[in-house]
Amino acid sequence: MTATRAPAWVRDEVILACDLVRQNGWRWLLQTDPRVAELSSLLQHMPLHPAGVRGPKFRNINGVSRKTADIATNHPDYRGKRTHGGALDREVLQNFLDQPKEMAAAADAIRSGIRSGSFDATAVGWDDDEEVAEAVEGRLLARRHFARERNPRLREKKIRAHLSQHGSLACEACGFDFEATYGPHGARYIECHHILPLHASGQTTTRLDDLMLICANCHRMVHRGKPWLTPEELKRMIRTH
Ligand SMILES: [Zn+2]
Ligand SMILES: [Zn+2]
CATH class of the missing domain: 1.10.30 (DNA Binding (I), subunit A)
Incomplete structure (x- = not known):
């Protein structure tokens, strides 16, 4: 049997989702929102998860919309019921609240790197290195560094x-x-x-x-x-x- 469960989100992906929620006034986005479809497609183009582990639902609009809800409902100003979300969602959200300019710029740099394909050429194999995985701005920018x-x-x-x-x-x-x-x-x-x-x-x-x-x-x-x-x-x- 092949895996149907999509791999866990990594920091780079959460940064892009968080940036979208920020642009939306810290409210989550519905599946029907064209920006969700755009982000879904971008995530599918990130050289982070090998094709073999992705599964059929990998970063589809459903999952992307849900991730924006996980982030939005963890915002300190949100008064309703929180969806689950993980420690990484909260951590990245906190990074955005602490350093809004830098994190928005990091999201920009990640997006333009994916669109231009410039990350595809950078050496892989860094993922095992804890210092790379730990960069606030995510793995792709760290690899390029x-x-x-x-x-x-x-x-x-x-x-x-x-x-x-x-x-x-x-x-x-x-x-x-x-x-x-x-x-x-x-x-x-x-x-x-x-x-x-x-x-x-x-x-x-x-x-x-x-x-x-x-x-x-x-x-x-x-x-x-x-x-x-x-x-x-x-x-x-x-x-x-
Ligand atoms: Zn020295
Ligand atoms: Zn260095």
Whole structure:
């Protein structure tokens, strides 16, 4: 027997549903609403759930409309009876209430990425990595972030530019220098971090100025927890501890 139950919604999908509810004045949308059909089709084009696990009802207008009700009835101003909804629905809703501009921009970036097909090309296999799954702005934008900062050509360019300007590859946040510590074995070793926040990183190509060279420890710390640290937050943390 094949699975008929659609896979659970992931953060990216809930972000798009939540953004639609927001645009609708935090009221849910009926199945007959053309915006529900539009979102249903968009969700079916997201490269998140493999075809084999989707089932026949995958993100149909029924399910999408129900999801908007789960979100709308969890809004703090809603006075009626709540539908079920899950912890993720409430969490994403809270993200929208806390950071309305950033989350609306993240939804925009996800939508335009799906429409242009630009997410299809980004490497899969990140889903197992908890730090990616944890990004407030969802998996697709996080995947793109990691793909950009691991682009070998860009990395090489950045390293060369940095070396000719500073003469060493010390971590821009904490000053750790792999070569100074490990000798020739650590020469030219450093990680690239893309500094634009996910919601603002759009379709544009990466400029060298968008990259920061940091050690592996600092890079881990940036991506640990939600939301990811800004370069300023990271540096302040190091200074004050
Ligand atoms: Zn560092
Ligand atoms: Zn990074």
